[in-house]
Every structure is written in C-alpha cells, then in structure tokens.
Amino acid sequence: MTGNTEKIKLKLAKRYAKEKRFRLYGISAIAVSIAFLLSLLINISVTGFPAFQQTYVNIDVDIDSKLLNLNSQYSEQDLFRANYSKVIKQSLKTMFPGVKGRKQKRALRQLVSKSAIYQLRDFVINNPSVLDTKQSLWFLARDDVDVFMKGGIDRSLPESDRRLKDFQLVWVDKLLAQDRLEKRFNIGFFTEGDSREPEQAGIKGAIVGSLLTMLVTMFMSFPIGVAAAIYLEEFAPKDNKWVDLIEININNLAAVPSIVFGLLGLAVFIGLFGVPRSVPLIGGLVLTLMTLPTIIITSRAALKAVPPSIREAALGLGASRVQTTFHHVVPAAMPGILTGTIIGMAQALGETAPLLMIGMVAFIANVPQGITDPSTVLPVQIYLWSDSPERAFTERTSAAIMVLLGFLIVMNFLAVIMRKKFEKKW
Amino acid sequence: MTLEVIITTLLALLFLGYFVGRKRSIALSKKTSQKLHSLPQYYGYLIAFWSSVPALLILLFWAALESSFITSAIVTQLPAQFQQLSADELGLFVNEIVNLSNSGLVVDDEIKRQAVIQYNKLIEFSNSIKSAVVLVLAFVGMFVALTFIKPEMKARNLVEKLIRGAMIACASIAVLTTIGIIFSVIFESIIFFKTVNVFDFLFGTHWSPQEAIREDQVGGSGSFGALPLFVGTLLISFIALVIAVPLGLMSAIYLSEYSSPKFRSFAKPVLEMLAGIPTVVYGFFAALTVAPFIRDLGESWGLSLSSESALAAGLVMGVMIIPFVSSLSDDVISAVPQSMRDGSYAMGATKSETIKQVIIPAALPGIVSGVLLAASRAIGETMIVVMAAGLSANLSFNPLEAVTTVTVQMVTLLTGDQEFDSAKTLAAFALGLGLFLTTLVLNIISLYIVRKYREQYE
Numbered sequence: 069m070t071g072n073t074e075k076i077k078l079k080l081a082k083r084y085a086k087e088k089r090f091r092l093y094g095i096s097a098i099a100v101s102i103a104f105l106l107s108l109l110i111n112i113s114v115t116g117f118p119a120f121q122q123t124y125v126n127i128d129v130d131i132d133s134k135l136l137n138l139n140s141q142y143s144e145q146d147l148f149r150a151n152y153s154k155v156i157k158q159s160l161k162t163m164f165p166g167v168k169g170r171k172q173k174r175a176l177r178q179l180v181s182k183s184a185i186y187q188l189r190d191f192v193i194n195n196p197s198v199l200d201t202k203q204s205l206w207f208l209a210r211d212d213v214d215v216f217m218k219g220g221i222d223r224s225l226p227e228s229d230r231r232l233k234d235f236q237l238v239w240v241d242k243l244l245a246q247d248r249l250e251k252r253f254n255i256g257f258f259t260e261g262d263s264r265e266p267e268q269a270g271i272k273g274a275i276v277g278s279l280l281t282m283l284v285t286m287f288m289s290f291p292i293g294v295a296a297a298i299y300l301e302e303f304a305p306k307d308n309k310w311v312d313l314i315e316i317n318i319n320n321l322a323a324v325p326s327i328v329f330g331l332l333g334l335a336v337f338i339g340l341f342g343v344p345r346s347v348p349l350i351g352g353l354v355l356t357l358m359t360l361p362t363i364i365i366t367s368r369a370a371l372k373a374v375p376p377s378i379r380e381a382a383l384g385l386g387a388s389r390v391q392t393t394f395h396h397v398v399p400a401a402m403p404g405i406l407t408g409t410i411i412g413m414a415q416a417l418g419e420t421a422p423l424l425m426i427g428m429v430a431f432i433a434n435v436p437q438g439i440t441d442p443s444t445v446l447p448v449q450i451y452l453w454s455d456s457p458e459r460a461f462t463e464r465t466s467a468a469i470m471v472l473l474g475f476l477i478v479m480n481f482l483a484v485i486m487r488k489k490f491e492k493k494w
Numbered sequence: 495m496t497l498e499v500i501i502t503t504l505l506a507l508l509f510l511g512y513f514v515g516r517k518r519s520i521a522l523s524k525k526t527s528q529k530l531h532s533l534p535q536y537y538g539y540l541i542a543f544w545s546s547v548p549a550l551l552i553l554l555f556w557a558a559l560e561s562s563f564i565t566s567a568i569v570t571q572l573p574a575q576f577q578q579l580s581a582d583e584l585g586l587f588v589n590e591i592v593n594l595s596n597s598g599l600v601v602d603d604e605i606k607r608q609a610v611i612q613y614n615k616l617i618e619f620s621n622s623i624k625s626a627v628v629l630v631l632a633f634v635g636m637f638v639a640l641t642f643i644k645p646e647m648k649a650r651n652l653v654e655k656l657i658r659g660a661m662i663a664c665a666s667i668a669v670l671t672t673i674g675i676i677f678s679v680i681f682e683s684i685i686f687f688k689t690v691n692v693f694d695f696l697f698g699t700h701w702s703p704q705e706a707i708r709e710d711q712v713g714g715s716g717s718f719g720a721l722p723l724f725v726g727t728l729l730i731s732f733i734a735l736v737i738a739v740p741l742g743l744m745s746a747i748y749l750s751e752y753s754s755p756k757f758r759s760f761a762k763p764v765l766e767m768l769a770g771i772p773t774v775v776y777g778f779f780a781a782l783t784v785a786p787f788i789r790d791l792g793e794s795w796g797l798s799l800s801s802e803s804a805l806a807a808g809l810v811m812g813v814m815i816i817p818f819v820s821s822l823s824d825d826v827i828s829a830v831p832q833s834m835r836d837g838s839y840a841m842g843a844t845k846s847e848t849i850k851q852v853i854i855p856a857a858l859p860g861i862v863s864g865v866l867l868a869a870s871r872a873i874g875e876t877m878i879v880v881m882a883a884g885l886s887a888n889l890s891f892n893p894l895e896a897v898t899t900v901t902v903q904m905v906t907l908l909t910g911d912q913e914f915d916s917a918k919t920l921a922a923f924a925l926g927l928g929l930f931l932t933t934l935v936l937n938i939i940s941l942y943i944v945r946k947y948r949e950q951y952e
Contacts, residue, residue: 083844090846094748097741098761104813105768108779115782292664299661316941317668323867323937324930325874327901328675331926334908335678342561357671364668390654418772421876421901425908447774454778454881462782469775476770 112473116466118218122254122267123209125180125243129159131192133199147193152185164239175236179243181208181267208256209249211266211460213240217251220459231459257467261433262449266460269453271468273435277348277428277443278417284352284439285359285416290409292356293363294398297405300364301371302393322361329358330425338426345427346442354422359412366408370401403490410483414476420447446472500553500625507632508546514640515541523645532650537643539653545636549628556624564616571612573605679930682923689917690718695924697721701887701898703907703918718921720928722887726897730808730879731872733893737812738868742819743861747849749820750827762824769817777881780810785882792894800884802896807882811872818868819861826860827853859947863940870936874929876901900925 133142135158136150160176161167167176184207191205192198212231215221227234243249260270296318304311333354337343343350374397382392398405423429428448436443444452446468453465512535519537523530530537565588569576576587591609594601595617601607643649687695698719745765749758785806792799830853838848854861884896885906907922 083847087844087846090849091748091752094744094752097744098748098765101741101745101765101768101813101816102761105764105771108771108775111779111783112775292667295661295664296667299658299665303658303661304665314665314668317672319941320934320937321668321671323870323933323940324675325870325876325901325933327874327876327904328679328926328930328933330908331904331923332671332675332678335682335923336674339678341558357667360668360671388650388654390657414770418770418774420772420774421880421905424876424905427909429909447772450774450778451877451881454774454781465778469778472772473775476772480770 109473112466112469115463116468116470118220119257119460119463119467120254121218121251122256123214123217124206124250124252125209125213126204126206126248126250127156127159127180127184128163129155129188129203129205130162131155131188131198131201131203132158136199138199144193147196148189150189150192152188152192156180156184156188164242172235175233176239178210179213179236179239181210182265183208183268206250208267211458212236213249214267215459215463216240217249218463220463257464261435262431262444262452263433264431266456266458266464269461269464271446271449271471273432274444274446274449274468275471276435277351277432278445278447280348280436280439280443281351281355281445282413282417284348285355286409286413288352288356289359289363289412293360293409293412294367294405296360297364297367297371298393298398301368302397303389318361318364321357322365325421326358326419327421327425329354330422332357333422333426344440344442346430346432346444348436348439348441348443348445350426351423351428351445352439354426355416355419358419358422359416362412362415363409366411367401367405370404370408371397373404374400400492403486403492407483407487410479410486414479414483417479418447418472418476420451423448424451446475496621497557500628501550503629504546504550504553504632507549507636508542511542511545511636511639512538514636515539515643518640518643519645519649522643526645528645530645531648532653536649536653537647540649541636541639541643543653543656544639545632548635549632552631553624553628556620556627560620560624564613564620567616568609568613572609576605675930679923679927682920683927686917686920686924690921690924694718695720699889701903703903703921718917718924720900720925722889723898723900723903723925724928725889725891726804726883726887727873727899727901729891729893729897730804730811730883730899731869733805733808734812734815734872735865735869737809738815738819738872739865741812742816742864742868743823745816746820746823746827750824751845751849751853762821765820766817768814771814773814773875773877774881776810776814777877777879780806780878780882784810797894799894800896802882802884803894804883804897805893807879808893810882811875811878814875814878815868815871818871819864822864822867823857823861826857826864829860830856859943863943866936866940866943870933870940873936874901874933876905880905900929904929 135155138146138150157177167173216232221230221232257270259272261273263269337350337353338345378396379392382396428444432442432444450465450468453461516534516538519530519534591613595610595613601610695718699721700717700719701722702717785801788806789799789801834852835848838852879899879902884898887898888895890897904922904925907918
C-alpha cells in the first residue's frame with residue numbers, strides 16, 4: 069500500500085510540472101499571436117510614417133517671357149501653352165553652373181517633380197505680373213530626393229547601388245546648405261488622385277471611391293439584410309422547406325471565398341446586365357451580396373435577444389404581427405442590428421479580391437464624381453502601390469494602410485460604443 | 495428625361511400618393527359615414543405603393559436590358575464587312591461608338607459617324623419611350639388604386655401582405671445569390687471543358703495558360719493541367735493550419751480555462767482583431783517583411799531561397815486564421831458543462847489532465863468544425879497569396895519553393911485584358927467552380943457537425 073502512495077507521490081511532481089508547462093503553452097500561444105499583431109502594426113507604422121511628410125525644393129525661377137515663347141500680346145491660351153519646362157530647366161542650370169553631359173543634365177531636371185511645370189503654369193496664369201521677374205518658389209522634390217531626405221538612401225553604399233549618384237548628392241548637399249530643401253506635411257497625399265510619380269500620388273481618389281462603394285453597399289445591404297432577418301426570425305413558418313433552404317444558403321454564403329463573389333459579379337452583373345466595369349456601382353453590388361450574410365446573421369441574433377414578453381404585450385393589446393414587429397421588436401433590436409451592419413461594412417471596406425475580378429484595378433488618376441465613374445478603392449490602391457518598384461511607393465503603401473486601418477478602427481470603435489451604450493439588459 | 499429626373503418624379507409621386515390616399519379614405523368615410531376598416535395611413539401606404547413601385551420595377555428592368563438591345567440594333571445597321579468581325583472586335587467598335595457619343599466630338603470616319611448618329615437616336619428614342627411608359631404606369635397605378643378605395647376595404651391586411659412579400663423576396667436573395675454563383679461558374683466551365691478534357695484539367699501537371707499567338711512563340715502552350723495549383727493551394731493551406739490550429743486551440747483553452755476574466759476581456763478582442771485586419775494588409779506585410787526575413791534566415795543556414803516562398807504566405811495566413819479556430823473552440827469549450835470538470839477534479843486529475851482527457855474529447859466535434867471552417871478560409875484566401883506566393887506553377891511539396899495557388903491564377907487570368915470566350919478566361923471560371931465546390935463541402939461538413947453535436951450537453 070505504501071508502495072503505491074510513494075509511486076503516486078513521485079509522479080506528482082512530474083504531473084505538476086506538466087500542468088505548469090501546459091499553462092505556459094497556452095499563454096505563449098496568446099503571446100505569439102499578440103506579438104505578431106504588434107509587429108505588423110509597428111512595422112506598417114514605421115514604414116508608413118515618413119509618407120506623411122514630403123520634401124519640397126526651393127528654386128529661384130527666372131520667369132523669362134522669351135524662354136516661355138511669349139510675345140508682347142499674349143492671350144490666356146498662350147500662357148497656358150507656354151514652355152514652362154524650359155524655364156525650370158534654365159533656372160536649375162543657373163543655380164548649378166557647369167553641369168555637362170546629357171545624363172547629368174537629365175539628372176538635374178529630375179531634382180524637381182514633373183508637377184513643377186504645372187505648378188509654375190498655374191502660378192503664372194493666376195499672377196501674370198510675375199512675368200519677367202525672378203521668383204523664389206517651392207516645388208515638390210523628386211521621389212529619390214525625398215527618399216534621401218528621409219534617410220532612405222545610405223551614403224556609404226557604393227555608388228552603383230544607390231539611387232542617387234555622387235554628383236547628385238553634391239547638388240543635394242548644396243541645396244541643403246542653402247536651406248533650399250524642406251520637409252513639410254504632405255497635404256497632397258490626402259488631396260490628390262493616383263499618379264505614376266510617387267511624389268504626386270495621393271489617396272483622395274481611392275477614399276472617395278471607397279466612400280461611394282460603401283454608400284451603394286449600405287443602401288442595398290441594410291434594408292435587404294434587415295428585412296430578411298426580420299422575416300426569418302419573426303414570420304417564417306417553422307418546418308418549411310423553403311425557409312430551411314434559405315437558412316442553409318445564408319450560413320453557407322457566409323463562408324464562401326470572397327473571390328467567388330467577384331466571379332458572380334463578372335458573369336452576372338457585367339456579362340448579363342451590362343453594368344459598366346470598374347465603377348463603384350458594380351463594386352457596391354458585389355460587396356452587398358458578400359456582406360448580406362453577416363448582416364442577416366447578426367440582425368437575427370439581435371432580434372432573438374428581444375424577450376417574447378414584449379411581443380406578447382403588443383399582441384395582447386390588439387396589434388397585428390406586423391405592427392408588433394415594426395413598432396416594438398425592431399426598435400428594441402436596432403442597436404444590435406446597427407452594430408452588425410457597421411461590422412459588415414468594415415468587412416466590405418477592407419475587401420479586395422472580388423473587386424479585382426470586376427476591373428476595379430485600373431489606373432485611375434481622376435477623383436470619381438459619381439457611382440458610375442471609373443474608380444478604385446482604398447484596399448485596391450494599396451495592392452496597386454505595393455506592386456510598384458519605387459521605394460517611395462512602399463512608404464505610401466504603408467501610409468495608405470494606416471489610413472485604411474484608421475477607418476476600420478473608428479468603425480469598430482463606433483460599433484463597440486453603440487453596443488455598450490444602447491444595449492438593454494432585459 | 496434623365497434617370498435622375500424620373501426617379502425624383504417617382505419619389506414625389508410616392509409621397510403624393512400617400513397623402514392623396516390618406517385624404518381620400520378620410521373623405522370617403524365622412525361622405526358615406528362608414529367607419530374605416532384600417533387607420534387612414536394604411537390607405538395612404540397602399541396608394542403610395544401602386545403609384546411608384548410597379549413603375550420603378552419596370553424602370554429597373556428597362557435599364558438592365560437597354561444597353562444590350564441598343565448594341566445589337568447598332569450592329570445590325572453596320573455595313574457587311576463589320577458583321578464579319580469577331581465578337582471582341584465588334585465589342586471594341588461598339589465601345590468606341592458609345593465613347594464618341596458621350597464625348598460629343600466630331601467624327602471624321604463616315605461609318606462611325608453614321609453609327610454615332612444612329613446610337614444617339616436610339617438612346618433618345620429609348621429614353622423618351624422609357625419616361626413615357628414609366629410615368630403613365632405610375633399615374634395609372636395611382637388613379638386605379640384610388641378608385642378601389644372603399645371604407646370597408648381591408649387596407650392594413652393588404653399592406654401587411656405586401657410587407658411580408660417584400661421580406662420573403664429579400665430573404666430569398668440569399669438563395670438567388672447561390673444560384674447565381676453556381677450558374678455563372680458552371681456555364682463558363684462547361685464551355686471550357688468542351689475544349690479542355692476534364693481529366694487533363696484535374697490531373698495534368700503542366701499549367702501554362704498563355705496561348706501562343708504566333709507559331710514560334712516560346713512558353714505559350716496553352717496547357718491547362720491544374721494539379722500544380724491544387725498542390726500549391728493545399729501546401730499553403732496546410733502550413734497555415736499547422737500554425738493556426740495549435741496557436742488557436744491553445745489560446746482558446748487558456749482563455750476559457752485558465753485566464754482571469756480581466757485578462758480574457760483584454761485578450762479576446764485583441765485576438766479577434768487579427769480577423770478584422772484586411773487581407774491586403776497581411777499580403778503587404780508578408781511580401782515586404784516576412785518573406786525577406788525568411789529568405790535571410792534561410793541564407794544564414796546556407797539554404798538558397800527565392801523571395802517568394804510558400805512558407806511566408808502560409809505563415810502569415812496561419813496567423814490570420816487563428817481567430818477562426820480560437821473563437822469557435824472557445825465557444826464549444828465553454829459549453830462543456832461544469833459537472834464534467836468537477837467529476838474529473840474529484841478523481842484527482844489536474845487541470846491540464848482534465849482538459850486533455852475530458853474537455854477536449856467532449857468539445858472535439860466543435861473544434862473540428864472550427865478547423866474545417868479555417869481550412870475553407872485558407873483555401874479561398876486570395877490577397878495574401880497573390881502578393882506573397884509566386885506565379886509560376888511548380889509541382890512541389892517543398893515549402894521553401896515558390897508555388898502558386900488556385901486563387902492566384904484566377905486573379906492573374908482575369909485581371910489582364912479579357913474576352914469572354916477565350917480558354918484563358920474560362921479556365922478562371924473552372925478554377926472558381928473547383929474552389930466553390932471544395933469550400934462548399936468543407937462548410938457543409940462543418941455546419942453538419944456543429945448542428946449534430948450542439949445540443950449534446952444542453
């Protein structure tokens with residue numbers, strides 16, 4: 069007898085150690101997941117943060133009307149068509165005398181962004197009095213200079229591995245010494261559409277596209293989803309084959325890969341009904357079908373949480389079933405329904421794959437004006453930029469991700485607040 | 495009349511109908527000194543319905559069919575040599591006409607000019623007929639409905655019937671969506687399988703969908719052996735599950751059995767955040783950070799790796815699906831009755847022994863269904879693999895090599911220039927069919943298991 073007790077006692081230490089280890093596995097599993105989440109967020113923030121600043125370069129522009137090809141009687145049209153790129157080239161040449169060779173001359177032009185031409189044009193058109201004067205103007209710097217200013221180019225690397233060659237670094241140093249390079253808050257990132265040039269590219273087009281797409285999605289999926297949920301929860305007969313089929317379908321659609329919804333949109337909406345490609349309307353329709361299951365399932369849960377006594381009281385006072393539902397049950401369930409809708413919208417806002425199928429990946433520089441204008445959305449913009457080789461785009465991709473995550477956090481926060489504030493404990 | 499004007503008019507009629515209906519019912523009841531069956535607003539709702547909804551439905555129907563009718567009408571007007579063109583070229587031509595018409599530019603080419611004029615005429619004709627039909631229908635609906643109003647009419651019951659019908663229609667959209675998915679993938683797939691043998695598609699080992707345009711073109715063989723894609727998908731999903739199942743399950747066990755309520759209320763939402771992050775963000779992170787990290791790690795051990803490896807994509811995807819495993823497992827573990835735990839403790843078992851030998855077996859069906867759902871999520875996941883896995887179809891089980899997946903190929907096949915009848919585009923639909931069926935089977939099994947075992951302990 070004592071032998072067995074001894075054996076058990078001996079084993080006990082081992083069993084306790086096992087217990088401790090098991091517990092450790094559990095906490096480390098959580099720790100690993102959280103660590104991954106943190107490293108993702110930190111990594112994106114660190115990469116994306118510099119994109120909120122943009123380097124500007126100051127140039128003394130000699131706005132010579134001869135260089136602009138303007139005679140004494142010029143019209144508005146002449147001003148618009150004048151050769152501003154020549155003026156900027158000449159001004160850079162005077163600032164950096166002694167630049168020889170085609171390659172170096174080209175590199176010199178590339179200190180400033182291509183947009184400088186248009187900026188100068190608008191400046192001259194708005195103030196024609198500046199003609200034939202010298203003006204000190206700030207222009208967007210080219211992406212390579214911008215990356216260098218933010219510490220993205222290492223001087224100690226061999227010249228062939230650097231985006232800025234030695235002679236370009238000399239110019240940049242000279243500009244720095246004269247305080248002609250400056251980092252400012254990057255307003256253009258929020259007010260411009262997409263562009264092939266990283267320094268000019270902004271997310272306004274994508275944000276407006278996302279908003280329009282979400283509007284379409286919300287106006288379609290909220291009424292349809294809530295109506296479906298009310299029917300299934302309050303009116304649907306039990307033991308009905310059609311109702312069973314609907315329920316199975318909803319549960320299954322919630323788990324269908326999102327890319328398949330894109331195929332549906334391509335074949336049915338575009339192929340059959342002739343809805344134009346790449347527009348918020350078709351994106352919204354596809355996302356509606358995708359978010360419906362989420363909205364229906366959460367709305368049903370909210371309706372189910374309303375206690376039967378509410379219904380019985382209303383019915384007892386002579387209300388019809390429709391009146392009971394719409395006057396008493398639905399208002400009581402509204403906070404839960406809205407929470408579910410916001411979560412569904414957040415899902416739709418981050419969705420990319422189905423939109424690739426329906427042509428929302430085109431390069432679109434204009435900000436869309438309506439739901440039938442070609443446009444892109446924020447997640448697709450992120451995908452497009454992440455494909456671009458320029459270093460400056462990597463930074464902008466991360467910044468766009470930060471904006472997208474910001475929207476999602478706000479939406480989820482709203483959902484949590486609504487749940488906390490309006491949730492009734494029956 | 496433009497679409498906006500028509501819709502605004504219909505909305506105005508809707509409100510007008512409501513007030514007219516309400517007024518008329520009250521007036522009628524006064525005139526005949528009969529009590530109304532329902533409250534006056536129900537008569538208003540009824541008139542509002544008849545004065546706008548049928549017209550709106552006709553409008554939608556018209557808008558859906560208009561463009562294809564006009565296109566075919568233009569095409570039949572074109573000279574004979576245009577009729578010979580292939581469908582794609584004809585489509586391009588029609589597009590050009592539409593664009594020219596919208597831009598209002600002057601066209602030099604005589605045929606095009608005629609076509610543009612023709613198109614403008616047709617659009618104008620269609621618009622005027624459409625406005626006339628819709629508005630007449632709206633007014634007729636309103637007046638006919640008004641003549642039907644009588645005090646003894648059961649307006650409330652009629653309105654409630656309409657509401658019920660609308661709700662059934664909304665609920666049925668889920669079924670329609672499924673039917674739409676099935677038909678859209680099956681039709682295109684059937685056309686595809688007319689040119690490519692089903693067995694060659696399922697078991698062929700060579701995937702190179704680019705078709706040769708010239709005879710001497712290298713690499714464009716147009717062969718559709720999808721086995722490498724299936725293997726790639728399975729490999730990446732397997733890696734993802736290897737990551738997600740232990741991490742998700744252990745997290746769920748810790749959260750439901752060990753943790754304090756305070757820690758739980760912090761950790762559970764944080765874990766669920768992993769499922770809320772858009773997949774494109776994971777894809778970017780995998781491509782920018784994880785893949786180079788794995789490559790450098792491999793190089794320091796003397797392995798030469800490509801920058802795109804199945805491991806990087808699978809790893810990140812694994813983290814993404816942790817919440818799918820953990821939240822469902824958490825639910826079923828919490829649903830195991832306390833009496834079973836107490837019984838096990840009474841026998842002298844430690845907590846971990848109880849978990850391993852009593853709770854997990856009891857919760858197993860739920861856990862399995864959670865894992866199946868996560869697997870279906872991993873198989874259908876697109877953005878992570880598009881951005882972090884490769885494009886070249888290698889038939890390989892080596893996680894350090896670049897592989898491609900079904901979803902990656904669907905995206906690459908459909909995001910270029912597309913024409914509906916090329917084998918390339920159709921192949922994407924065949925892949926979509928396979929993907930849909932696979933995930934459908936996984937979902938149904940998982941739902942079945944959950945349903946069957948849910949009530950076991952209740």
